[in-house]
Each structure stands twice: as structure tokens, then as C-alpha cells.
Amino acid sequence: MDNLIFLIAGMAAVTYGPRLAPFLFLGDRKIPGRVDAFLKCIPAAAIGALIIPGVFNAIPEAPVAVLCGMAFTIIAGLWKGGVIVPVIGSVLVVYFILLL
Amino acid sequence: MTEMARKAVKAGIPIFIGYFPAAVAFGILAKGYDVSLLETFLFSAVVFAGASQFIALNLLVSGVGYMGIILTTLLVNFRHFLMSAYLSRRMGALAGKYKFLMAFGVTDEVFSVLSFTPGSLSKTFVFVLQVSAYTGWVSGTLAGYILGGFLPQVLTQSMGIALYSLLLAVLLPELKKSCRILLLTISSGILNTVLVKMAILPDGWTIIVCIVVIALAGAFFIEDELGDSVDG
Numbered sequence: 001m002d003n004l005i006f007l008i009a010g011m012a013a014v015t016y017g018p019r020l021a022p023f024l025f026l027g028d029r030k031i032p033g034r035v036d037a038f039l040k041c042i043p044a045a046a047i048g049a050l051i052i053p054g055v056f057n058a059i060p061e062a063p064v065a066v067l068c069g070m071a072f073t074i075i076a077g078l079w080k081g082g083v084i085v086p087v088i089g090s091v092l093v094v095y096f097i098l099l100l
Numbered sequence: 101m102t103e104m105a106r107k108a109v110k111a112g113i114p115i116f117i118g119y120f121p122a123a124v125a126f127g128i129l130a131k132g133y134d135v136s137l138l139e140t141f142l143f144s145a146v147v148f149a150g151a152s153q154f155i156a157l158n159l160l161v162s163g164v165g166y167m168g169i170i171l172t173t174l175l176v177n178f179r180h181f182l183m184s185a186y187l188s189r190r191m192g193a194l195a196g197k198y199k200f201l202m203a204f205g206v207t208d209e210v211f212s213v214l215s216f217t218p219g220s221l222s223k224t225f226v227f228v229l230q231v232s233a234y235t236g237w238v239s240g241t242l243a244g245y246i247l248g249g250f251l252p253q254v255l256t257q258s259m260g261i262a263l264y265s266l267l268l269a270v271l272l273p274e275l276k277k278s279c280r281i282l283l284l285t286i287s288s289g290i291l292n293t294v295l296v297k298m299a300i301l302p303d304g305w306t307i308i309v310c311i312v313v314i315a316l317a318g319a320f321f322i323e324d325e326l327g328d329s330v331d332g
Contacts, residue, residue, distance in 0.1 A: 041318030043215030052289025
């Protein structure tokens with residue numbers, strides 16, 4: 001394969017640009033309330049689309065194991081909170097189901 | 101270690117667990133396609149964007165030109181623009197001269213953890229979180245390239261749930277507090293499912309459309325309560 005450095009540099013530039021631009025142009029500048037409300041809704045909107053429907057295909061061979069793992073996440077997350085136990089626990093749940 | 105750093109490490113470990121095996125897969129794939137070790141390392145170290153790196157390898161092998169791959173990368177990664185827009189407001193003046201580094205580390209998972217961390221974010225918290233994500237991705241890439249499939253396959257497979265579990269776990273405390281966030285999240289997931297099934301948008305754009313449509317709806321219909329609870 002020929003020199004990939006140019007490809008990597010180009011990919012890095014078009015990835016970093018959109019990540020950086022808002023920090024340069026938005027920051028703590030005054031913006032209309034409606035725009036601010038829009039920005040505040042971004043996390044909830046983003047996380048829904050990041051999880052669904054991707055999660056159903058997280059492990060294509062074992063959708064049921066994934067559902068059990070996510071159920072564990074919900075129970076552990078609601079009960080104790082935090083992220084370590086829900087995440088590591090869900091991996092273990094899937095692991096044991098796959099071993100069965 | 102300060103309290104903030106400890107909290108960030110705790111949040112960073114699940115990201116590491118999610119990124120590492122995915123990066124191992126990237127390293128193995130790149131080696132299989134005869135990409136050099138240095139180039140594989142640079143892909144992960146300077147682009148640092150999971151899905152787009154896999155797509156780039158695929159397109160390379162199918163003979164797509166560099167411009168085509170770069171354009172695809174722009175499309176696939178453009179959702180980070182919206183995530184940075186949120187984070188830049190959240191960090192405000194705090195980002196200061198560190199914004200150039202901070203912007204580099206904006207990934208889906210780092211963004212999600214930061215968004216749903218209550219209270220104000222310190223620089224330490226952001227950097228420790230980003231460094232754990234970055235180390236997971238870069239070290240996984242090198243390990244995959246050099247060692248190949250050294251992790252047991254069942255374990256690698258099981259770790260495929262880690263990032264989804266993380267996203268859900270950071271969201272749960274907010275869901276307990278507010279039905280409105282639940283409403284936004286679920287509608288966004290449903291909209292995304294429909295868009296993915298329709299298969300008319302390029303990779304990465306279904307998420308962008310969901311964020312814009314759902315956040316606009318949220319801004320017009322339920323702004324006050326949501327603003328309060330997210331800013332906490």
C-alpha cells in the first residue's frame with residue numbers, strides 16, 4: 001500500500017476541525033436562549049441515538065446475552081449508581097452466558 | 101490523587117474496557133491489510149475516531165481514493181461538532197488555552213460521560229477521562245498489531261457490550277430524576293432506528309439528524325426543566 005501519511009493527515013484534519021470549531025467560536029459567548037436550550041438538549045438526544053438501535057447488534061451472534069447484560073446494567077445502575085459495577089458486571093454476564 | 105482525578109479514573113476505566121478490544125481488532129485488521137506498524141499507530145494516535153478508522157480501511161481495500169475516504173471521514177465524524185458545541189458551552193471560560201487539547205479528545209463516550217456528570221467540570225476531570233480513553237485506543241491498536249488475537253475470543257466478544265452499558269449507566273441517574281430526558285432519549289432512539297432501517301443517509305448522519313431534530317423539539321417544548329436537570 002502506498003504512502004498513507006497523506007490520508008491519515010487528511011482524516012485527522014477533517015476529524016479535528018469539527019471537534020475544535022465550537023470551542024473557538026461558541027465558548028462562553030452570549031447566544032439566544034432558544035439556541036442555548038437546543039444545545040442543552042444535545043446530550044439526551046445524542047445518547048438515545050448512540051444506544052438504539054446499535055445495542056441490538058452489539059454482539060450479532062448473541063442478542064439475548066446482550067439484553068441480559070443491559071438488564072444487569074439497569075439494575076446495578078439504578079440500585080448503586082456509578083459506572084464501574086454496571087459496565088464490568090454486564091461484560092461478565094455476557095461472558096458467562098456465552099460460556100454456557 | 102485528588103477527589104476529581106479519582107472520580108475521572110472511575111469513569112475512565114469503563115471507557116478503557118470498551119475501547120481496548122475494539123482497538124485490538126483495528127490493529128489486527130490493519131496488519132492484515134499490510135498497513136505498516138507506524139501508519140497503524142498514527143491512524144489511532146492522530147485521527148482517534150473509532151468507526152471512521154475501520155471504514156477507512158475498508159474503503160482503502162476496495163480501492164476508493166484518498167479524497168473519497170477523507171470526505172467519508174468528515175461525514176462520519178461530523179456528529180462530534182454537535183457534541184463539542186454542547187461541551188464548549190458547558191466548559192465555558194474554563195477550557196481556556198486547553199481547548200485545543202480538550203477538543204481533540206471529544207469522542208461519543210467521553211462526551212456522554214461529561215454531559216451527564218453533575219455539577220461543574222474541572223480540567224483535571226476532563227483530561228484524566230480523555231487520557232484513559234486515548235490510552236485504551238492507542239495501546240489496544242498497538243497490542244492488536246503486535247500480538248494479534250491474544251485475548252480469548254469469548255472475552256473480546258463479551259466486551260462488545262461495554263460501551264453500550266457505559267452509555268446507559270451514565271444516563272440512568274438522569275432518567276430517575278426526569279421523565280423528559282427519558283422521552284427525548286427514547287424518541288431519539290426510535291427515530292434513529294427508523295432512519296437506519298430506511299438506509300438513505302450516509303454512515304454517521306442518522307445520529308446527526310436525530311440530535312438536531314430531537315434537540316430542536318426539546319428546545320421548543322420542554323426547555324426549562326431539562327436545562328435545570330442537565331446543568332444540575
